[in-house]
Amino acid sequence: MQSLPDSKAEYREVGGELVSGTIVDSRTTHVEVLARRATGPISWRFRQPRLALFWFRSGLKELHLELDGRRIHSGISHGTNLTLLPASTSVVGEFEVAPSFDYTVVFLDPTVASDAGCHFNRPLIAFGNEDLQRGLSVLCREARNADSLYGLFAEGWAMQALALLARVDGSQAATVRPSGGLAPGSFRRVIDYIEAELSRAFTIEELAKVAGVSRRHFMRAFRESAGQTPLRFVYSLRLERAKEFLLDPRRTATEIALDCGFSHAQHFSTAFKKATGVTPSDFRRAAMR
Numbered sequence: 001m002q003s004l005p006d007s008k009a010e011y012r013e014v015g016g017e018l019v020s021g022t023i024v025d026s027r028t029t030h031v032e033v034l035a036r037r038a039t040g041p042i043s044w045r046f047r048q049p050r051l052a053l054f055w056f057r058s059g060l061k062e063l064h065l066e067l068d069g070r071r072i073h074s075g076i077s078h079g080t081n082l083t084l085l086p087a088s089t090s091v092v093g094e095f096e097v098a099p100s101f102d103y104t105v106v107f108l109d110p111t112v113a114s115d116a117g118c119h120f121n122r123p124l125i126a127f128g129n130e131d132l133q134r135g136l137s138v139l140c141r142e143a144r145n146a147d148s149l150y151g152l153f154a155e156g157w158a159m160q161a162l163a164l165l166a167r168v169d170g171s172q173a174a175t176v177r178p179s180g181g182l183a184p185g186s187f188r189r190v191i192d193y194i195e196a197e198l199s200r201a202f203t204i205e206e207l208a209k210v211a212g213v214s215r216r217h218f219m220r221a222f223r224e225s226a227g228q229t230p231l232r233f234v235y236s237l238r239l240e241r242a243k244e245f246l247l248d249p250r251r252t253a254t255e256i257a258l259d260c261g262f263s264h265a266q267h268f269s270t271a272f273k274k275a276t277g278v279t280p281s282d283f284r285r286a287a288m289r
Contacts, residue, residue: 059101079226
C-alpha cells in the first residue's frame with residue numbers, strides 16, 4: 001500500500017468514473033451525492049480541513065486503508081456503511097467495488113460542531129446507525145430537490161447528526177466488537193449468508209443458527225451490531241441491491257423485484273418509493289444521465 005505523504009496539504013483523489021453527482025452548499029454543510037463506475041478496485045487519497053461523514057450507499061464491498069499511519073481492513077455492508085473522518089485526517093488506500101457504486105459525503109462546518117460542544121478526535125470506520133442512515137437518506141432527497149428552504153433544513157439536519165455522532169463512541173468501528181453485539185466473524189457470516197440468497201425469505205431462527213447463537217441473543221446482539229433489527233436489515237439490503245440492478249438498463253422491473261426478494265414489481269415499486277422518495281424508473285433515469 002502506498003505510504004501517506006509527510007505534507008499536511010489538503011488533497012482529495014478518488015478512482016473510477018463519475019456517472020452522476022449532486023452538490024449542494026449551505027451555511028453548515030457541503031453535501032455531495034455521487035455515483036461512479038469502475039472496472040476494479042479504486043484508489044482513494046483524502047485529507048480535508050472539515051469534519052467529513054461518508055455514507056457508502058451501495059456497491060462498495062471492502063476497504064483497505066492506511067489512516068494516519070494505521071492500517072485498516074474491513075468489509076462494508078448496509079449495516080456498517082458509515083465512516084466519520086475528523087478534520088485533517090489523512091487517508092490513503094483502495095476500495096473493492098461493484099461495477100457501479102454510489103455514496104454520499106457531507107462536510108460539516110467545524111465551528112458548528114465546536115459551538116455545539118461536539119469534539120471528534122478519532123475516526124470511526126465502517127460503523128452503523130439507523131437514525132443517521134435514515135437522516136442521510138432524507139438529506140440526499142432534499143439536496144436533489146434543493147429549494148429556498150434547503151438551507152434551513154440542512155442546518156437542522158446538521159445539529160441532529162452531530163448529536164447522533166456524539167453518541168457513537170467508536171465501539172461500532174469494524175475492528176472492535178460492539179458491547180453486547182455479535183462477534184465480528186459471526187456478524188460477517190450472517191451478512192454474507194443473506195447477501196448470497198437475497199431473493200428468498202429468511203427467518204430469525206435460520207439467521208441465529210448461522211451466527212451460532214440462540215434466537216433471543218441473536219435478536220439483541222444483531223441490533224447492537226447493525227443498528228437495526230435483522231428483518232429491517234434484510235429489507236434495507238434488498239433496496240440497496242435493487243439500486244445496483246437499476247443501473248443495468250437490461251434488467252426489467254419484474255426481474256429486479258424477484259431477484260431482490262420482492263413478491264412482484266408493484267410491491268417493489270411501492271417499497272422503493274417509500275424508502276427513497278422516487279420510483280424505480282425515476283431513479284434509473286437520474287442515474288443514467
